[in-house]
Amino acid sequence: MYRLLSILVPLLVTAMFSFNVDAAGAKDVTTQGKKTQDPDSGQTCRPRKHCQPEEPPTDPEDPPAEPPASTFLNAGASYQMQLQGALNLEYTVDAYVFDLFDVSAQTIADIKNSGAKAICYFSAGTFEEWREDASDFAPEALGEPLGDWPGEYWLDTRHESVRAVMLNRIALAKQKGCDAVDPDNVDLHTQQSGFNISYDQQLEYNMFIASSAHDAQLFVGLKNNLDQLADLHTYYDFAINESCIRWNECEMLTPFVNSNKPVFHVEYLGVSGAGSSEFEQMCAHTSELGIYSLVLPRELDDAYRFSCQ
Secondary structure (H helix, E strand, O other): OHHHHHHHHHHHHHHHHHHHHHHHHHHHHHHOOOOOOOOOOOOOOOOOOOOOOOOOOOOOOOOOOOOOOOOOOOOOOOEEEOOOOOOOOOOOOOEEEEEOOOOOHHHHHHHHHOOOEEEEEEEOOEEEOOOOOHHHOOHHHEEEEOOOOOOEEEEOOOOHHHHHHHHHHHHHHHHHOOOEEEEEOOOHHHOOOOOOOOHHHHHHHHHHHHHHHHHOOOEEEEEOOHHHHHHHOOOOOEEEEEOOOOOOOHHHHHHHHHOOOOEEEEEOOOOOOOOOHHHHHHHHHHHHHOOEEEEOOOOOOOOOOEEOO
């Protein structure tokens, strides 16, 4: 009997292994048939970024980490976003979005003392050679350059050095007194980044960012990445969207509004300023959806600001 088992067991193991390999191969064939979306087609791709084939969404297995005990802002809240130049704090808004590295702790305290929320921006998916922590990224974690943004490269968000830097940035935001963080470039699964980042890998990374922010008692916003919004809106406390009017996708942001979470929307291109028919149409549409909209310069330097409210 023992000798018979010693013969049969290896045969069974070999058969099972062959079945699993065949099944995996069949799955790969199924997921390779999707077409790449032209970034200039006006459908799903962000400005300045390029598309890769989409993958079907998957249900997250782990529940969202708990957000901070304090409350953030409700749907319809107002904001101002400025990432370059001396920060202008003359606006009467519910929140300011600004660069984590460029704004002092004292200015952040001034924002909070005025009654507004301080939202600190950083890139969670790209290397920027001018940042003070640029040397903390492993060289092999740097991918393809971003075409119109000199000195900026996609990151392999699976790499441990990338995640260590992001944890340090979240810790810096906490140290400086930020209420929330705005991690940008969190859609590498749709980009020609130089890395084969899958939908599931990007989803796991974005959950890691959200959970890490919440662990630091910070709120966190989902920047663009409407492709994964259905899976992520319960993990994030607000959304920041660029150009949903241009790409005809503002309705996709309603899960945030329906959960009484603010959506901060900005248009840069193809929408004129206050008084134009394009601006009035934008405001009518986004106001109906419960989204707060601005028209800002692409440089985000406070050169002008047109608000729907």
